[in-house]
Amino acid sequence: MKNIQLQIILGTILVLLSAAILIVMGVREPARLAEYEVQQRAGQIEFGAGVYINNCTSCHGSQAQGIPGRAPSLRSEEFFTARLDEVGWQGSLEDYIISVVTVGRQVSTRPELYPGGGVPAMPTWSEKFGGPLRDDQIRAVAAFIMNFEAYALGLEPTAVPVLPVVDESDPASVGRAIFLTAGCTACHTISGLSTGNLGPVLDGLASRAGERVEGLSAEEYIHQSLVDPGAYVVEGFDNIMPADIVAEMSEEELDSLIAFLLTLE
Amino acid sequence: MINALRQRFNIPPREEWRERIMDMVDARVRAITAGLSMKELRAILRGDEPTEKPNPRYKVITTSFVAHLRPRYYQQAATWFSHTLRLGWFTTFFFVVETITGVILMFYYIPFPDQAYGSILAIESNVFFGELLRDLHRLGAEAMVLFSWLHLLRTYFTGSYKGPRSFTWLTGVILLLITAWLSFSGYLLPWDQLAYWAVTVGSSITESGPVVGPAINMIMRGAPDIGTGGLLRFYLQHVILFPLLAILFISIHYYKVSREHSISLPAVVEETEMDPNEKKEHTRRIDLIPDLLTHEIFLTALGIFVMLAIIYFRWFQSPLETHANPQQTPLDTKAPWYFWWLQGMLKIDPAAIFENMLGAVGIQVELSRLLDSKFIMGLVVPPALVIILMAIPYIDRNPSRLARKRPFAIAWGIAWIFIVLAWSYMGTPEYGIETPPATRIIQDLAPEEGEGPLREIPFEELQAGIYTVGQDEAVDLCPQYSYIPEGGDEHDLVLGCPHLTAVFMEFSERLRDAEVDGALPNLNARLLVEQVQHNLFRLVPHVEWSDPATGETKTYEHTYFLHENRAEH
Ligand code: HEM
Numbered sequence: 001m002k003n004i005q006l007q008i009i010l011g012t013i014l015v016l017l018s019a020a021i022l023i024v025m026g027v028r029e030p031a032r033l034a035e036y037e038v039q040q041r042a043g044q045i046e047f048g049a050g051v052y053i054n055n056c057t058s059c060h061g062s063q064a065q066g067i068p069g070r071a072p073s074l075r076s077e078e079f080f081t082a083r084l085d086e087v088g089w090q091g092s093l094e095d096y097i098i099s100v101v102t103v104g105r106q107v108s109t110r111p112e113l114y115p116g117g118g119v120p121a122m123p124t125w126s127e128k129f130g131g132p133l134r135d136d137q138i139r140a141v142a143a144f145i146m147n148f149e150a151y152a153l154g155l156e157p158t159a160v161p162v163l164p165v166v167d168e169s170d171p172a173s174v175g176r177a178i179f180l181t182a183g184c185t186a187c188h189t190i191s192g193l194s195t196g197n198l199g200p201v202l203d204g205l206a207s208r209a210g211e212r213v214e215g216l217s218a219e220e221y222i223h224q225s226l227v228d229p230g231a232y233v234v235e236g237f238d239n240i241m242p243a244d245i246v247a248e249m250s251e252e253e254l255d256s257l258i259a260f261l262l263t264l265e
Numbered sequence: 266m267i268n269a270l271r272q273r274f275n276i277p278p279r280e281e282w283r284e285r286i287m288d289m290v291d292a293r294v295r296a297i298t299a300g301l302s303m304k305e306l307r308a309i310l311r312g313d314e315p316t317e318k319p320n321p322r323y324k325v326i327t328t329s330f331v332a333h334l335r336p337r338y339y340q341q342a343a344t345w346f347s348h349t350l351r352l353g354w355f356t357t358f359f360f361v362v363e364t365i366t367g368v369i370l371m372f373y374y375i376p377f378p379d380q381a382y383g384s385i386l387a388i389e390s391n392v393f394f395g396e397l398l399r400d401l402h403r404l405g406a407e408a409m410v411l412f413s414w415l416h417l418l419r420t421y422f423t424g425s426y427k428g429p430r431s432f433t434w435l436t437g438v439i440l441l442l443i444t445a446w447l448s449f450s451g452y453l454l455p456w457d458q459l460a461y462w463a464v465t466v467g468s469s470i471t472e473s474g475p476v477v478g479p480a481i482n483m484i485m486r487g488a489p490d491i492g493t494g495g496l497l498r499f500y501l502q503h504v505i506l507f508p509l510l511a512i513l514f515i516s517i518h519y520y521k522v523s524r525e526h527s528i529s530l531p532a533v534v535e536e537t538e539m540d541p542n543e544k545k546e547h548t549r550r551i552d553l554i555p556d557l558l559t560h561e562i563f564l565t566a567l568g569i570f571v572m573l574a575i576i577y578f579r580w581f582q583s584p585l586e587t588h589a590n591p592q593q594t595p596l597d598t599k600a601p602w603y604f605w606w607l608q609g610m611l612k613i614d615p616a617a618i619f620e621n622m623l624g625a626v627g628i629q630v631e632l633s634r635l636l637d638s639k640f641i642m643g644l645v646v647p648p649a650l651v652i653i654l655m656a657i658p659y660i661d662r663n664p665s666r667l668a669r670k671r672p673f674a675i676a677w678g679i680a681w682i683f684i685v686l687a688w689s690y691m692g693t694p695e696y697g698i699e700t701p702p703a704t705r706i707i708q709d710l711a712p713e714e715g716e717g718p719l720r721e722i723p724f725e726e727l728q729a730g731i732y733t734v735g736q737d738e739a740v741d742l743c744p745q746y747s748y749i750p751e752g753g754d755e756h757d758l759v760l761g762c763p764h765l766t767a768v769f770m771e772f773s774e775r776l777r778d779a780e781v782d783g784a785l786p787n788l789n790a791r792l793l794v795e796q797v798q799h800n801l802f803r804l805v806p807h808v809e810w811s812d813p814a815t816g817e818t819k820t821y822e823h824t825y826f827l828h829e830n831r832a833e834h
Contacts, residue, residue, distance in 0.1 A: 004312055004555060007563040014566040021573045029393055036390040042800075042828035047587060049797060049826040063797070135379055136588045147798050156799035173731070 041143060048144030051137045055125070059116055062203045064148060065189050068236040071122070072114050073197075075148035097142040101133075102126040175260025178253055182245065190264065199241060200234050205264040222261050226254065299329035301554075309555040322554040334516065335553050336523040342547040343528040344557070348423065351564060352416035356444075357519070358568050359409035360511060363447075366402040367504065374454065376500035378493055381456035382588045389585070396583075400576045403583040406448050408572075410603045413444050421657070421678050424666030425529040431658030433526065436518040438655045443511050445603075450503040452601060453496065458714055461589035462598040464499070465491055470611070470643035478644070490591060532666035586714040595713050596704065597694035606685045609692030610646065614638040702779045703790075703808040703821040710772055710806065711825055718768050719804060723750060724829045726762035727794055727802040734773045734790040742766045765794075772806060785810040787818075800829035 052064065059071035066073030073079060080093065087109065089096045100122075108114050108121035116122050125131040125138060133141075150156040179185070187199035209218035209225075213232050216224065224231050229241035246254055270276070277285065291303050298306065305316050315322055326332050342348070373392055375384040388395040417437065420426055426434035453464040468491070472482045487494025522528060529535070534547045551557060575581050600608045616636040623630055653660070663671050691697060700708065711719035725748040732742055741761035750757050769792055780788040789809040797803050807822040 004559045007559050011559075011563040011566040014563075014570040018566070018570045018573050021570075021577050025394070025397060025577065032396065033390055033393070036396070036832075038830050039832035040386055040390050042830035043587075043832065045798075045801060046826035046828050046831065049801060049803070050824065053824065134588070134590075136382065144798075147801065151799055169736075170733075173733070176731070 044140045044143040045147050047137075048140030048142070051133065051141040052144050055133070056141070059122065061189070061201055063189055063201075064145060065197055065201060066114075067201065068113075070114065071116050072110070074145050075152050077152050077154070080149050080152040094142050094146050097145055098138055101138050101141060102135075103129060104131070171256040171259035172263045173260075174253075175256035175258065178249070178257045179260055182249075182257075184245075187241065198237075200237060202261065202264055206262045207265055209261075219258060219262060222258050223254075226257065298325065299332065300324040312555070322552060325554060332553075334520060334523060336527060336557075338550040338552045339528055339557065340530055340547070341549045341551050342530050342534040344551050344560075345531060348531045349528060350415070350419055352412055352419050353522075354561070354564060355568060356409055356412040356416050357515060358565065359405045359412060360515065362405040362568075362572070363402060363409060364508065366398050366405065367508075369398055370402055371504060376454070376497055378456060378496055378589070381454065381496060385455045385457075385585060397576060399583045400581060401572060404572055404575060404581045406451060407601075407603070410444055410448050413441055414603075417441060418678070418682070422668070422675065423529065424532060424668075424671065424674070426658045427661070427664070427666055429526050430521070430529065433518060433521040434658050435655055436514055436521065438651065440511070440514050440518055441654075442651065443507055443514060447503065447507045447511065448601065448603070450499045450507065453491070453499045454503065455585060456496065456589045457584075457586040458589055458593075458595055459584060459586045459599060461491065461591065462595055463600050466598050467600060467604070470639065473637055473640040474644050475640070478640075529666070532668070536665060536667050584715075596700065596708055597698075597712070599694050600692065602689070605690075605692030606688040607643075607647065607692065609688035609690065609696070611639065611642050612691055612697050613642055615641050701821070702784045703776075703810065703819075706772065706775045706779065707806045707808070707821065707823050709775075710768065711804075711823070718764075718771065719806075719825060720827060720831070721833075722762075722764040722768055722827070724800075724802075724827065724831075725750065726759075726765045727796075727804070727827065728762055728765065729795050729802075730793075732769050732792045732794070734776055734788065734792075737769070742769060768792075776808065780810075783813060786813055787811040797826070802827045 053062075056064070059067060060074050061067045061071075064074040066076070074097075084093060084096060087096075102125060104120050104124035105116065105122040106120045108116055111121075114121070123131065125133045127134050179190070187197075189197060189201045190203060205222070206218055209221045210216075212221050212234075213224070221232075225241075226246045229243055229245075230239045233239045246257070249257070271278070287303075294303050294306065295301065300321050301309070302316070302321070305321050308314065308316050309322070323337050326335060326337050370388065373384055373388045373395070375381055385399075388399060392398070420434065420437065449464070449467065453460045468482060468485050471485065472478055474481060483489065485495070485498065486492075487498050491499075530548070534544070539547075615638055616632040617638075619632050619636070620630060661671075661674055663674065665671060668675055709717070711717040726743075728743045728746060730742070741763070742765055743762045746762060747758055747760045749755060750759060772790075772792060776785060776788055776790050779785040785808070787810055791807050793803075793805040793807060795803050795805075804825045804827060805822050807820065809818060809820045811817065812819050
């Protein structure tokens with residue numbers, strides 16, 4: 001009967017070890033739950049960013065900075081502090097976003113500023129009402145927008161420290177580095193590079209520059225905007241772009257900068 | 266006075282009290298243990314002989330419902346560890362683990378497509394021990410599948426399916442199918458990409474069937490695609506129908522073993538001449554109570570401990586990918602590993618094989634019209650294999666169970682192990698599936714789902730920039746930069762961005778190799794890293810090349826977002 005007793009002893013030890021594992025896991029469990037929630041939120045934001053890029057940039061801008069004359073910024077201080085009172089929404093901002101995105105906007109509340117696509121100003125997004133997005137995608141995109149809060153309230157620095165990698169043989173690459181270092185980032189947004197908002201968003205510049213001023217090609221127009229910003233002032237903006245901002249640059253540098261701006265399709 | 270009262274109420278004297286109470290307790294204990302007295306229990310624990318005659322330990326087996334499924338005893342040699350390896354026992358153990366953890370999970374799980382995934386997230390983030398429960402359930406499921414296969418192999422190699430046990434074998438094969446379906450139906454429930462596509466691909470096999478194929482597919486999925494109806498169907502099968510069938514068949518299967526044929530004696534004991542004393546020892550009775558039971562309790566403790574340890578040390582983690590998206594077929598659909606053999610088999614094209622074979626002897630035929638490979642490899646071969654498996658006891662007429670007297674059966678068994686392993690290898694997602702090189706390289710760097718080196722770059726190292734393949738192959742992409750990893754101090758200072766650099770180098774090298782090989786002529790590739798939010802980066806590997814065949818320019822890129830707090834696995 002030795003065997004039985006051995007098994008009872010070993011079995012008891014195993015049960016005690018299992019209990020020890022469970023106790024250790026149990027002690028750590030609240031922290032694990034909290035951490036999982038943080039990670040889950042992070043995953044949701046990553047996922048929501050993808051949803052945003054695929055659906056919303058054409059109206060709200062590549063960085064949610066808004067496009068004047070089309071749709072509002074979703075990362076302005078005003079949006080995070082005053083918008084709910086303005087529309088009289090009782091719940092949380094996140095719920096507001098979810099609700100607006102779910103049903104869309106038949107008519108704009110600010111038609112002169114943000115007419116969007118006309119009627120509807122913003123289409124319905126939810127699958128339930130014929131849109132393309134599932135509920136979890138809408139919740140994710142709302143989480144992504146909410147993640148601008150720290151930035152909108154000025155809690156996180158705007159400027160993104162960038163150490164550009166320059167390909168000397170490629171003028172656009174050189175121009176990109178110039179753009180990042182010549183102070184343009186303070187006023188202009190280019191997706192992924194800068195977030196300034198005193199001047200127009202430069203995304204898509206190359207495609208619209210040719211139509212700005214009659215008789216000027218895209219390249220000529222951009223050249224003019226740099227050397228003589230006051231010659232044509234983009235609608236909705238003041239003539240505040242420094243007139244001498246490219247004065248110090250060599251001809252070559254200026255060409256590189258223009259080459260870079262021309263890549264912004 | 267007291268004595269007068271005693272007499273008045275008929276209270277017995279003190280000495281009798283103890284005895285009376287003990288009798289009452291004993292009667293209760295006998296009722297609960299279905300026949301064992303206190304004294305007997307003590308004797309069992311001490312390892313003494315039975316205290317009464319007839320042996321009360323056998324009585325339990327006739328009077329207790331639960332115990333009546335059990336044998337009174339096994340012969341000593343049948344309990345050898347080397348004989349059964351306890352594989353059938355552990356399969357049952359895992360089934361019990363699945364039932365218990367499954368019932369608890371049912372309290373939290375919601376079987377509707379719009380809520381299922383969220384409810385799994387809630388289990389992971391909001392339920393105390395929720396992750397543990399999921400891990401236990403998932404680990405137990407995989408173990409149950411594995412152990413039922415191993416158990417099949419053991420009964421095959423010990424020849425235990427022969428003679429009277431052929432019915433046990435038959436019910437065993439049915440159990441194998443039930444186990445497979447239990448795991449397959451459970452696989453869908455988390456409603457993530459992994460689940461959705463594995464089950465979509467798996468169930469599409471039926472579609473190729475003649476006449477009723479599409480109808481079966483429809484019945485299974487509840488609609489042309491798996492949706493609310495399909496999920497509910499899978500769920501109900503997973504939690505009600507198949508567990509009940511499993512309980513029924515395990516009971517039948519086990520009843521045959523425990524009450525009718527017992528566990529087979531090892532062939533060496535049954536079929537070889539041996540010293541009568543030795544034989545007597547090997548056929549000595551090992552009683553259920555206490556020996557077998559103690560052993561089983563020990564195995565239970567062992568099983569629980571091993572499972573907990575595996576989970577504690579994170580050797581096993583339940584996967585959870587992104588939400589199911591019917592619009593987006595993932596690049597690599599992954600069946601669970603225990604179905605790789607089936608997936609591998611589906612990659613075999615019998616028509617092509619026959620055509621080649623006939624072509625070799627000079628006959629040119631077109632068979633692919635006649636032989637639909639999905640139909641044959643998916644719907645004809647597997648059922649045929651199951652039928653052969655069931656028929657093994659009737660095919661193998663060799664009466665001996667001794668390995669050396671059945672060389673053919675043993676060789677056949679070993680051959681099949683290798684065949685199934687080979688099919689499984691062919692079933693891995695990478696095998697035999699041509700992915701365009703640019704896609705493959707980016708996918709290897711950062712699979713659509715899961716981790717991969719790109720996602721493992723520490724957040725601190727993400728430095729905005731456009732890194733161009735062929736130009737930025739410096740030792741370090743960000744020489745001016747340094748950072749202190751989270752939770753470290755200045756001693757842990759990292760110079761530059763070694764991880765980002767390493768990922769970029771790998772990306773470059775593989776692309777350049779492909780360029781040299783001629784797969785990606787006129788290569789023009791870069792990795793864009795940009796900051797989207799204060800704690801969110803966007804990474805876009807981008808590849809341009811001229812198509813070797815047509816010369817037109819092709820591009821492939823994929824966007825990844827990395828958040829500072831993303832889970833690190
Ligand atoms: C859910 C799956 C299964 C469970 C829970 C199960 C359980 C058991 C148990 C507990 C035993 C007692 C002996 C031992 O522990 O090895 C047993 C014996 C047996 N099983 Fe299974 N089994 C399953 C699947 C199978 C399969 C797939 C086969 C083969 C096709 C099979 C064939 C047999 C045979 C032939 C015996 C008798 C072994 C002997 O007498 O030596 N079983 N089964």
